[in-house]
Amino acid sequence: MAEKEFEPKIIGFFCNWCTYASADLAGISRLQYPPNIRVIRVMCSGSISPHHVLRAFQKGADGVLIGGCHIGDCHYLRGNYMTIKRVRFLQDLLKFTGFEPERLHLEWISAAEAPKFAEVVRKFTEKIRKMGPSRLKQAA
């Protein structure tokens, strides 16, 4: 049997006001991007707990992409101040334990940046595809 090419599973946590809207716009504009991403809409990227990210990895996600408003554009004014703190900390902690921090990525994408959204999803999917299945999945 021919070996199937590895198709990464990617979880996207997108904030309702910016990145989710940019995904919407990308759809309306018919921009192409890989179908590997499963989107979870959240009200603010600042509401994404490190637990949710870890849980996604534990459940077999090969990558986690977090999208939020640019600093200063947060619908809740400073919600994304917490996002960046949590993500940077978690990435470094994952690095220390050898849990492949590259699989977690944060990007600020505004509601108007549909081309950027499609580009980020494309680049991230390709990166994860090259990395192969998550180590955590093999361990679980």
Added chain:
Amino acid sequence: MDKLREKVRNLLKENKVAGYLGYIEGEGGHPLPHFFTKERLEEVERAIVPPDNARYPLDKILESLAAAYPDETFAIQVRGCDERGLNELYKWGQLDPDKVVLVGVACTQAQADYCECPAPWPSVIDYGEKCEPVLQSRRVSRIEALTQEEAFQEWLGHFERCIKCYGCRDVCPMCFCKECSLEHPELLSTGKVPPDVIFQLVRAIHMAGRCIDCGLCEEACPAHIPLRVLYKKANLLVKDLFAYETGSPVTGPSPWKSLGEEVTLEPKPM
């Protein structure tokens, strides 16, 4: 020891405190945590500073005492780590600094070396003398020098020994939450030993900016998981990223407690 006993005796006699939380020499010379009161003043004769490796989470006992008797002031025996714990508990609103009197004990060099403790003495010293602090943890540096693959295999080997006894959490003076993420069925699988690989990481996240590096978790762990190394690193990250010194009476509040007034970090490039 006489100086310490004298201080405790005076505190009790002058009604400055409702009681002193310290250690007593039990039967057979075994050191036990004990609550000394004015009514049994003669017990102060047997108040001791326990040997290096005999330690109990006195901070945690004080938390329940203070919760039960919110109007009373208590004295407590503290090492450097215990005091850091109290400072952190003050910041998290778990204890009132005006209702705590310190009876300080400086750790021995042997203990400081074993703990790799950067500050092995409290702000008040009633017993012992300051020793050389250990400013860099060799245990952390060793892991940092590993490749990603090596680090993963090493931690996986440790995490897979976990029997999910919750000993680390139960002994931890900083674990005061009534509900615990480690028992949340939506966040971690239930009924499974060893637990999810992320189990220790979930705890490490909660320990960041909170762990005062007393090391009781590691000593309580029946699976000998080097928890301390993980939490030491979590705290180093909090220090590097947010300039927050865990347990310091000066810096604060914890970076996780508020959003902050400005953003100094940027997302990492892909």
